[in-house]
Amino acid sequence: MSALIVKIISFIAPLFAIIVLIRAVRSMFNGKxxxxxxxxxxxxxxxxxxxxxENIIGRTRSxxxxxxxxxxxxxxxxxxxxxxxxxxxxxxxxKGGVRVNGxxxxxxxxxxxxxxxINLSDVSVRFRxxxxxxxxxxxxxxxxxxxxxxxxxxxxxxxxxxxxxLLEHCFTAASENVPEIAxxxxxxxxxxxxxxxxMRSLRKTGFEVEIIAFFLSTIGLSVIATSVPTEIxxxxxxxxxxxxxFFLLGAWMRDLDRTKTMRIPAAVIxxxxxxxxxxxxxxxxxxxxxxxxxxxxxxxxxxxxVAFIYVGAATLDRLFSxxxxxxxxxxxxxxxxxxxxxxxxxxxxIFFATFLVISFMRSGSIATVALAVSGAGMAGFLMLKIKxxxxxxxxxxxxxxxxVYDTGYQQTHAMSAGAGGGLFGKGAGNGWLKDGFAAxxxxxxxxxxxxLGLLIAICAVLAVLxxxxxxxxxxxxxxxxxxxxxxxxxASMFTIQLALNVFGSxxxxxxxxxxxxxxxxxxxxxxxxxxxxAFIKAGDTRKxxxxxxxxxxxxxxxxxA
Amino acid sequence: xxxxxxxxxxxxxxxxxxxxxxxxxxxxYINHGEEWALYFDQATSSCTYTLTDRNGVxxxxxxxxxxxxxxxxxxxxxxYQLVGDYGGNVGTGALSSFTKELSGxxxxxxxxxxxxxxxxxxxxxxxxxxxxxxxxxxNGAVIVSNYKTGEILCMVSSASIDPNNPPTEIPDGAYIxxxxxxxxxxxxxxxxxxxxxxxxxxDNLYQRSFTCNGSFEVxxxxxxxxxxxxxxxxxxxxxxSCNCAFGQLALELGADTIAEYAAKLGLTSSHQLDSITTAxxxxxxxxxxxxxxxxxxxxxxxxxxxxxxxLRLVSAVANGGTVVEPSLLGVxxxxxxxxxxxTAAKIASMMSYNVTYHYxxxxxxxxxxxxxxxxxxxxxxxxxxxxxxxFLDDDKHPYAFAVIxxxxxxxxGSAGAIANAVLQAAVND
Ligand SMILES: [Zn+2]
Numbered sequence: 001m002s003a004l005i006v007k008i009i010s011f012i013a014p015l016f017a018i019i020v021l022i023r024a025v026r027s028m029f030n031g032k033x034x035x036x037x038x039x040x041x042x043x044x045x046x047x048x049x050x051x052x053x054e055n056i057i058g059r060t061r062s063x064x065x066x067x068x069x070x071x072x073x074x075x076x077x078x079x080x081x082x083x084x085x086x087x088x089x090x091x092x093x094x095k096g097g098v099r100v101n102g103x104x105x106x107x108x109x110x111x112x113x114x115x116x117x118i119n120l121s122d123v124s125v126r127f128r129x130x131x132x133x134x135x136x137x138x139x140x141x142x143x144x145x146x147x148x149x150x151x152x153x154x155x156x157x158x159x160x161x162x163x164x165x166l167l168e169h170c171f172t173a174a175s176e177n178v179p180e181i182a183x184x185x186x187x188x189x190x191x192x193x194x195x196x197x198x199m200r201s202l203r204k205t206g207f208e209v210e211i212i213a214f215f216l217s218t219i220g221l222s223v224i225a226t227s228v229p230t231e232i233x234x235x236x237x238x239x240x241x242x243x244x245x246f247f248l249l250g251a252w253m254r255d256l257d258r259t260k261t262m263r264i265p266a267a268v269i270x271x272x273x274x275x276x277x278x279x280x281x282x283x284x285x286x287x288x289x290x291x292x293x294x295x296x297x298x299x300x301x302x303x304x305x306v307a308f309i310y311v312g313a314a315t316l317d318r319l320f321s322x323x324x325x326x327x328x329x330x331x332x333x334x335x336x337x338x339x340x341x342x343x344x345x346x347x348x349x350i351f352f353a354t355f356l357v358i359s360f361m362r363s364g365s366i367a368t369v370a371l372a373v374s375g376a377g378m379a380g381f382l383m384l385k386i387k388x389x390x391x392x393x394x395x396x397x398x399x400x401x402x403x404v405y406d407t408g409y410q411q412t413h414a415m416s417a418g419a420g421g422g423l424f425g426k427g428a429g430n431g432w433l434k435d436g437f438a439a440x441x442x443x444x445x446x447x448x449x450x451x452l453g454l455l456i457a458i459c460a461v462l463a464v465l466x467x468x469x470x471x472x473x474x475x476x477x478x479x480x481x482x483x484x485x486x487x488x489x490x491a492s493m494f495t496i497q498l499a500l501n502v503f504g505s506x507x508x509x510x511x512x513x514x515x516x517x518x519x520x521x522x523x524x525x526x527x528x529x530x531x532x533x534a535f536i537k538a539g540d541t542r543k544x545x546x547x548x549x550x551x552x553x554x555x556x557x558x559x560x561a
Numbered sequence: 562x563x564x565x566x567x568x569x570x571x572x573x574x575x576x577x578x579x580x581x582x583x584x585x586x587x588x589x590y591i592n593h594g595e596e597w598a599l600y601f602d603q604a605t606s607s608c609t610y611t612l613t614d615r616n617g618v619x620x621x622x623x624x625x626x627x628x629x630x631x632x633x634x635x636x637x638x639x640x641y642q643l644v645g646d647y648g649g650n651v652g653t654g655a656l657s658s659f660t661k662e663l664s665g666x667x668x669x670x671x672x673x674x675x676x677x678x679x680x681x682x683x684x685x686x687x688x689x690x691x692x693x694x695x696x697x698x699x700n701g702a703v704i705v706s707n708y709k710t711g712e713i714l715c716m717v718s719s720a721s722i723d724p725n726n727p728p729t730e731i732p733d734g735a736y737i738x739x740x741x742x743x744x745x746x747x748x749x750x751x752x753x754x755x756x757x758x759x760x761x762x763x764d765n766l767y768q769r770s771f772t773c774n775g776s777f778e779v780x781x782x783x784x785x786x787x788x789x790x791x792x793x794x795x796x797x798x799x800x801x802s803c804n805c806a807f808g809q810l811a812l813e814l815g816a817d818t819i820a821e822y823a824a825k826l827g828l829t830s831s832h833q834l835d836s837i838t839t840a841x842x843x844x845x846x847x848x849x850x851x852x853x854x855x856x857x858x859x860x861x862x863x864x865x866x867x868x869x870x871x872l873r874l875v876s877a878v879a880n881g882g883t884v885v886e887p888s889l890l891g892v893x894x895x896x897x898x899x900x901x902x903x904t905a906a907k908i909a910s911m912m913s914y915n916v917t918y919h920y921x922x923x924x925x926x927x928x929x930x931x932x933x934x935x936x937x938x939x940x941x942x943x944x945x946x947x948x949x950x951x952f953l954d955d956d957k958h959p960y961a962f963a964v965i966x967x968x969x970x971x972x973x974g975s976a977g978a979i980a981n982a983v984l985q986a987a988v989n990d
Contacts, residue, residue, distance in 0.1 A: 004677070050562040062564040093653040316562065357575075404600070410601065419598035420592060420664075422671025432603040453671075454590070468576040471569055474564040484562070488569045495575045503582050506589075 002171040006427040009164050014424060014455035016161035020154055020215055021459050021466070024208045027149035027471045036541060038081055040128040041065050043212040044176055047128075052239040053256075053479040055317035060249050071096055071121040077105070077126075078317050079112070082257065083358035087112040087129060090317050096121025136288065141541060156469035158211060159189050162218050165452070166427055169225050177527030178230035183412055184221055184232035186377040188214070189239060194229040199547065206545030209470065209536055212463045213529075216518035217502075219448055219460050226451060231521075238523045242530030249306075250548040251536040256480055263311050267331045270307035272337040273300040273382075281342065289344040299524035301339060301347045304348070305493065306531045308335060308351060308482070313486035313535075319362045326357075329374045336378050350496050352378060357492040361485050397510040410436070410443055414505045418446030418454075425453030440521040442513045444475050464498045464517055467491055467536055468561045475541040479549070487539030490532045564619050592854065594668055599660040602649045610663045610678040612644065612655060614686040615714075619858075620644045621656055624677070630724050636686045637725060637845040637958035638962060639693035642718040643684060643889075650736045655838045655889065661836070662890065669772060683712035691986045692717040695979040701966040702739035702868045706963040707954060708876035709887040711893025713834075715962075715983055716740050737865060744865035745965055748937025749802040749972070750948045751828075751860025753874065753908065756799060758822040759810050760904050771798045771806035782852035784808045787936075799911050800919040802934060811858020816846035819858055827884075828870045835890055838868040861938060868963045871950045874899070876961040878908050879931070879952035909943050912951055920973055925981050928988065929954045932980070934972035944968040949976035958988045 039050040041057075048065050055064035060074040068074075076094040081087050091098040098105040100112060101118040112118070114129035130138075132487040166185040170178050192214045199207055217239050224235045232263040253259050256352035277300045282290045289298050309332055318324040332355045341347035356375060392407060400408030400415075420426065430449035433439045439447050445472035448457040468491035478484035496519045503509035515525040580712035590597075598604055609624030618636065619644035621631045621644050628647045631637045640691050643892040645654015656663070662680050665673030692703035705715035710722035715876075718739040737743060773790035776783050786804040790797070797804035810990055811819060823829050823844040830909045831841040843865040846854035877884035885896040900908075916922060920932065932951025947969035952961040962980050969975030 007676075009714075054562055056562070056564060058563075062567055064562050082816055175673050182913075230887065316565075359573060360571050361565055412597075413603075415597045416600045416604065419594040420604060420666070420672040423669050424669070424671070427669060430607055454587075458583065461579065465579055467575045468572055472569045472573045475562075475569040478562060478566065481562060481565045484565050484569065486574045492572045492575055495572065495579055499575075499579050499582060501577075503586070506586055508585055 003052060004290075006088075006168050006430070008428045008493075010170050010424045010453065013161060013164045013168075014453055014459070016157055016164065017215070017456045020158045020161060020211065021463055023149050023154040023157065024215075024463075025466050025469075027151065027154070028208045028474065030149060030464065033487055036479070039087070039128070039130055040133075042128060043067065043123075043147040050081075051078065051477070054481050055079040056316065058315055060520050063452065067120065067123060067125075069121075069123045073121075076120050077118075079317070080317055080425070085132075087127070087143070089118060093508050094120070108153060148493055149451070151196065151205075151211065154206070154211055155192060156425055158218070161215075163188055165218060165222050168428035169222070169428060171426060172230060173225065177225075178467045180232050181229055183532070184236045185218075186218060187255045188239065190241060191236075195243060196245060202547055204374070204544060204547045206537075206542060209467060209533055209540070212467055213518055213533055215463055216460060217526075219363040219452065219456065220519040220526065221522070222428050222452065223440050224446055224449055226431065227434040234523070235521075235526075238526050239530075242527045244526060246530040246534050246537075249531050250537050250546075253534065253538050253548055254550050258316065259310075259482065266307045267311045268310070268325070270304045270333055271331070271338075273304055274342075275298070278338060278341060288342045289339075291346070292540065296523075299522065301342070301344060302336060302394070302524035302528040303531075304523075305347075305350070305354075305528050305559045308354065309358075309486050309489045309493070309532065312355070313482045314362060314426050316481040319481060328362075331465075333374065333378055337381060338347070340381065345502060346512035349500065349512060350493060350514060352495045354489055354493045358489045360479075360483060361488060393510045393512070398507065400507045408507075409507055410438065411507050412441070414443035414446035415507065418449035418457075418506070421450035423454050425449070425451050425456065428452060433512045436514065438482075441515055441521075442501070443515045443518045447504055448519070460519060461498060461502060464494050467533075469496050470535050471539055474541060477541045478539060479541055483535075483538045486535040490535040493532065494529075567621065573920055575638075579614045591668065594680075595661065595666060598666055598672060599664065602647075602657070604660050604666075604672060605656075605664045606910055608664050608673060608678065609676070610680060612638075612659075612663065613679070613681045614684050615681060615712075616685060616687075617681070618686045620682070620686065622648075623647070628978050631686070632727070633690075634723050635690045635693070638721050639685055639689035639717055640684070641721045641724060641735070642717050642740075642795045643682070643689065643722075646724045650715055651738065653738050653742055654913075655680075658837045659890070661663055674914045680890075683891060684713065684716055684889065685714050685987070686985055688715035689717050691715075692979060692983045693719060693721065695982040699955070699966050699969055699975070700739070701961070701964070701969065701976070701979075702743070702979070703964050703983060704740040704868055704872050705960055705962040705983060706872060706876060706887045707959055708879045708885060709959045711876075711896075712715050712766075712891065713887050713889050714960065714987060716889075731863075739868065739965070740963075741837060741867065744842050744867045744961065745946055745948075745967070746937040746939055747842075747860040747864055747866040748935035748946065748948055749860055749873070750871060750933050750935035750950050750978055751858075751864055751866065752799060752802065752807045753878075753933055753950075754822050754826055754828065755807050755814070755858045756795075756820060756911070757826065757900060757904060758814050758818050758907060759795070760907055761815060761901070762818060767959075768794055770794060771809070773798075773801075773803050773805040777805050777808065779808075779812065779852040779855055780850060784855045790924075796911050796914050797869075797918070799933070800915045801935075805879065807859045808855035811855050812850060815849060816854055816857065820844050820846050827875050828866050828874065831867075832869065832873065833886075834869065835888055839869045842866040844871055848861070860935060867963050871963040874951050875933075875952050875963065878912070879954070879959065881905050909954065911953075913954060920977065924973070924977065926985070930980070930984070932977070934977060936970070936972045939968070941956055944970045947972040947975035947977075949973065949980045951980070953984065953988070957987075958984075960984060960987060974985045 035051040039049040057065040058076040059072045072428050073094045077098045078090045090109045091105045100110050116127045118125050169181045224232050284290050301440035335526045336351050396407035400411040404412040428451050433450050471487040475484040500512050501513045504511040519530045537546050538548040568990050612621040620631050638777045645651035645656040649657050665678045703717045706713045720735045721736045775789040776785045790801045790803045798922045827840045832839045845863040846855050877899035882900045884899045886893050935948030937946040947966045964976040964980045967977040972973045
């Protein structure tokens with residue numbers, strides 16, 4: 001009887017997973033791109049809109065304020081709106097120079113006020129600021145995003161999905177573990193609804209990335225429930241802490257100036273953490289990347305991921321500063337080398353790939369060369385350092401079925417168990433892979449395939465990818481390059497991690513043993529994922545959507561008061 | 562900002578690559594999923610199933626955390642290699658080979674972890690017990706099938722063990738099913754191959770007479786016979802199992818022709834018994850006009866044959882030249898022509914003549930048996946392997962069989978007696 005119920009649920013649950021995913025994605029990509037407007041540039045012929053906080057003025061097609069006059073340099077100047085709604089202009093590599101009302105402007109910038117005349121070489125334009133009242137008027141005409149796809153309904157579907165997975169566990173788990181598993185799932189459901197009402201009370205409408213994260217956390221919780229049921233309460237505490245960290249980091253990043261001032265301290269803390277790990281860290285599974293404090297173990301490299309993006313992202317004016325670039329390259333090199341010394345190949349690879357993404361997104365002219373050179377240097381060091389570790393794994397890659405009890409052990413067992421699940425799975429708690437080595441981290445994709453089925457596992461992969469697509473789409477309306485770079489770097493980091501985890505475990509890529517974002521067991525990893533999510537949240541500039549993004553009307557009220 | 566935004570497409574490309582990777586996985590899953598899923602013994606570890614013989618006697622049962630074998634110790638021992646064990650010691654055992662059937666696997670629903678699966682084998686465990694008793698501690702193999710339906714009714718390999726009480730010292734070869742995984746020197750049963758080649762290649766075979774003086778010389782070497790048979794027809798030569806007659810036929814036919822027939826009759830290649838791959842045999846082509854060639858034509862030299870291949874051969878002879886592929890899972894639906902109908906009929910009548918003329922019908926009371934013995938010399942001063950292969954020419958009981966007793970001595974005395982015991986039980990059931 002109970003077997004029949006589990007079977008029926010396992011056939012219905014994927015449907016709810018698909019609905020949740022489709023609704024979240026529809027909500028993310030609903031409607032046309034609508035830009036925010038922050039000011040205008042008047043030329044002799046036309047009026048150009050300023051749609052970001054940071055804008056490149058120049059002749060290049062990719063300039064935000066595009067002037068076709070041949071006297072203007074390709075990248076002539078950068079126009080930036082600072083935190084207190086003041087504007088500054090910076091001269092960047094221009095041949096003909098920049099003057100404001102006749103005064104020359106240097107690389108350190110020059111304040112701009114409404115009505116100022118800017119001379120770019122001998123092209124003269126007028127800068128028009130807009131006040132907060134005009135801003136909120138424009139803002140009010142932007143589309144409200146959740147009209148079609150109400151997040152509460154999506155959340156309801158998600159809750160039903162969670163209850164179904166819980167029910168499966170109730171039928172399959174050992175009876176002494178059932179209360180704890182039930183408590184874990186109920187707490188997760190309460191937490192997500194609490195977050196939803198918190199958002200509503202803040203008058204924020206965007207809830208898609210949170211829903212995606214809660215969906216992935218549900219699968220993660222199921223993995224814990226089946227493999228280490230006694231840890232489920234601990235896992236819920238970590239998710240709770242992750243959500244708190246997500247809100248705190250998001251709130252912190254509302255103020256870009258404040259965010260920027262903490263970049264150097266963040267870098268120092270990150271390097272300090274890595275140094276401490278190198279000195280007092282413990283070796284587990286060949287990598288010296290654990291610190292034990294009493295009975296709890298933490299993986300500092302996971303938190304360094306957050307710092308890496310925090311430090312790596314930069315505002316547009318800074319992108320052209322050599323000093324800023326050198327700091328970033330130095331920081332990246334130290335991180336990657338420290339990880340290589342710890343023999344944490346997987347994480348080093350993630351850092352290196354993310355470094356390349358950030359480099360690519362920030363690269364200007366000289367910068368490209370410098371980054372390429374340092375990138376190659378780092379890659380070389382990485383290969384030299386980890387050669388022996390990697391050689392074995394690369395040798396096994398593509399040949400795992402030839403050595404199923406040694407180098408191919410984890411992958412072949414994972415593929416076998418995963419294929420045994422079919423499309424709908426054997427039911428949560430019914431698999432055999434859960435008892436295998438590192439099944440709830442390294443080969444978690446196959447564990448999900450086996451118990452919840454290929455359909456739900458694919459949903460989990462697509463859920464992570466939806467975050468990436470969302471981050472990329474948001475860059476088009478990004479306020480600051482800092483937010484855009486941070487969001488895309490996070491998206492890339494998630495994507496790389498996902499690819500290494502999933503494809504490593506099924507022998508499409510070499511096996512590196514990294515975690516599946518939000519799903520793999522591991523407190524540090526889950527906590528770091530929630531913090532990273534704040535970067536993606538910060539890139540969302542749809543009207544009134546993200547709590548990380550300040551709404552102009554709120555500011556207007558402050559001004560009136 | 563537009564520049565940053567354009568560059569962000571890099572992240573997009575990575576996401577698309579992941580989707581591509583996912584597609585690769587799905588394609589591989591469709592192509593290899595079954596192979597992957599059933600690879601390890603764990604495949605069926607979470608399943609609930611019952612494996613029975615054709616009469617519903619439970620051979621193995623798994624579920625609710627319990628793993629059991631047949632209740633009766635004799636059944637467990639007699640069916641050990643057929644069933645295999647939960648430790649996967651017998652690679653060809655049903656528990657290891659029929660994981661797909663036992664686990665109810667398919668691509669959409671995967672392995673059936675929740676439903677009860679019942680799988681019944683075609684074997685009759687009573688016949689297995691009978692055959693194991695008849696082997697009486699000697700190493701050997703007994704395999705009986707229905708040549709019209711392909712169902713295997715009896716499949717026993719000895720030495721064997723009781724999986725519930727395995728001895729501390731496992732007897733040599735207890736983990737091997739000799740019926741399908743071993744190849745032995747065939748001795749005179751191989752004369753059926755030389756005979757087939759002769760029938761189809763020598764026009765005046767039936768008009769010829771074969772003289773046996775107890776031995777003959779080839780290139781200075783002597784090929785000996787088991788007796789001095791005088792002048793014989795081909796029928797008598799087969800019944801006498803005369804080495805002189807068949808040795809000379811082999812020389813006349815040549816190594817290429819005999820090798821061709823050994824392959825055509827399926828003795829040198831391996832076969833698929835359901836999902837089990839059986840052992841291949843061997844036939845080395847000896848030099849023309851050599852004693853080795855003569856010996857190879859009478860089942861010695863380097864000749865090796867798997868009992869299962871022998872069963873297929875006699876099944877085809879019994880069934881008018883067409884072999885219905887044997888199966889352990891039910892009535893077979895694949896058949897193919899192994900030899901010409903007319904040839905099969907001639908061989909069948911000669912095998913019948915063997916029994917009436919030489920072996921004696923009284924040895925097989927009540928059975929319309931057609932058979933060929935083999936006494937394969939294995940050298941080293943050890944007793945010969947005794948073979949007995951054939952079939953019942955009986956529409957009600959269309960059974961083919963192959964029996965071998967290692968170092969059993971005379972084929973008729975050792976293997977023939979076992980065949981009689983098992984067939985009596987099968988017919989009088
Ligand atoms: Zn003779």
